Amino acid sequence: MSHVLHLDSSPRGSRSISRALTQEFVSNWVKHHPQDTVTYRDVGKRPVPPVNESWVAAAFNKSEVLPVELADVLQISDELIDEVVNADRYVFGIPMYNFSVPANFKAYIDQVVRINRTFTPTWEGLLKRKKMLIISTRGSSYAAGTDLVNYDFQEPYLRTVFGFIGVRDITFIYAENLNEGEEARRRSLAQARDLIQQMITTW
Numbered sequence: 001m002s003h004v005l006h007l008d009s010s011p012r013g014s015r016s017i018s019r020a021l022t023q024e025f026v027s028n029w030v031k032h033h034p035q036d037t038v039t040y041r042d043v044g045k046r047p048v049p050p051v052n053e054s055w056v057a058a059a060f061n062k063s064e065v066l067p068v069e070l071a072d073v074l075q076i077s078d079e080l081i082d083e084v085v086n087a088d089r090y091v092f093g094i095p096m097y098n099f100s101v102p103a104n105f106k107a108y109i110d111q112v113v114r115i116n117r118t119f120t121p122t123w124e125g126l127l128k129r130k131k132m133l134i135i136s137t138r139g140s141s142y143a144a145g146t147d148l149v150n151y152d153f154q155e156p157y158l159r160t161v162f163g164f165i166g167v168r169d170i171t172f173i174y175a176e177n178l179n180e181g182e183e184a185r186r187r188s189l190a191q192a193r194d195l196i197q198q199m200i201t202t203w
């Protein structure tokens, strides 16, 4: 039995392809694994704040008890970290924005990657035995052999930053070429949906 953290990061609603695909995955997953539970987090529609000076002071505070003026500063970060700690599987929908991740998702990463909570001072990742599925939507294709192969800073970044906090079992499903004409879009969406179906039984 697993606990799934389902997260969307597109600022778009019903037009969002990544939202549609994570929803398709999670609803099928639950049908096949009815005892599993799901927590939902939407950083696209309900963005988390970027970290600020007080956040940094509180996160790196060395004393046992936080000074009173910093007592509540890490509340959102604590809540988000509790969600990743309590889940075994992560299903994240992340559009490619400017060759990387949307700013809302970067703000989420900055809240969750925290010393002594998700990594140690000696850089040991504390999220162990987790599985992550990233459904990434893209206007173009960055596949091997394409002109844009070196422009994909999203997958290497996400593998590095989540690997840093211990999550190394990461699968990417791309819905790509979404802005490259109807035929390319249709083909890519069909492929992504096939992979999603396969993952329901093999993940």
Ligand SMILES: Cc1cc2nc3c(=O)[nH]c(=O)nc-3n(C[C@H](O)[C@H](O)[C@H](O)COP(=O)(O)O)c2cc1C
Pocket (backbone or CB within 6 Å): 010, 011, 012, 015, 016, 017, 018, 019, 094, 095, 096, 097, 098, 099, 100, 137, 138, 139, 140, 141, 178
């Ligand atoms: C601000 C912005 C930046 C984008 N940057 C890229 C990009 O660098 N590369 C790319 O292939 N597509 C890019 N796109 C296209 C999106 O990845 C594509 O529209 C995707 O479907 C968005 O995900 P969503 O449908 O879940 O909202 C960008 C779209 C927006 C709105």
